[in-house]
Amino acid sequence: MKSISISLIVLFIFTGCVGAEQKTPVGRGTGIGEDTYALAQSVAGKLFDAYRGYSRDSFEKMVSPDVAGSPEFINQIEGNFFSGTIIELNFFIKEALRKNNTLSVKIKWEKRAQPYNTNTPVMTKGNSELTFKKSNAGWLLYQILGDNPF
16 A cells, blocks of 8 residues: 555656746856857847948848838838937847747847937837848848837
8 A cells, every 4th residue: 555655656746747847038048048049149239230330231131121111111210320320229138039930039228329409318228029030141130029229
């Protein structure tokens, strides 16, 4: 009887552990999703670098032609860029997920700019989800949800 009780306890413990799922955040230093985090940092970093040193051609090459209203989107970003001098633009990755040829990067960002029509710098902050799709040209921006950092 004692061996049956011990066997049942061991069986319950084993079946409970098999169904347990450990959730670990993705990101730097976690050991989980390091490749996805590094990819997100690289892809988003290149996009932000292209915006900081803005040239329409270089930035446009990083945006998918499938973006809704693509020419208007680029025109809006260009207008934002030329409305003042960007002093600082930073982003921080909160979450990065990759599935096949799609990369979703949730970021927190902050931009400090000096508009041409005032002497006071302006700080804007926001949260965005940048979606990239892999193409023959590399990872291209496909969608921005939330606040537009550009």
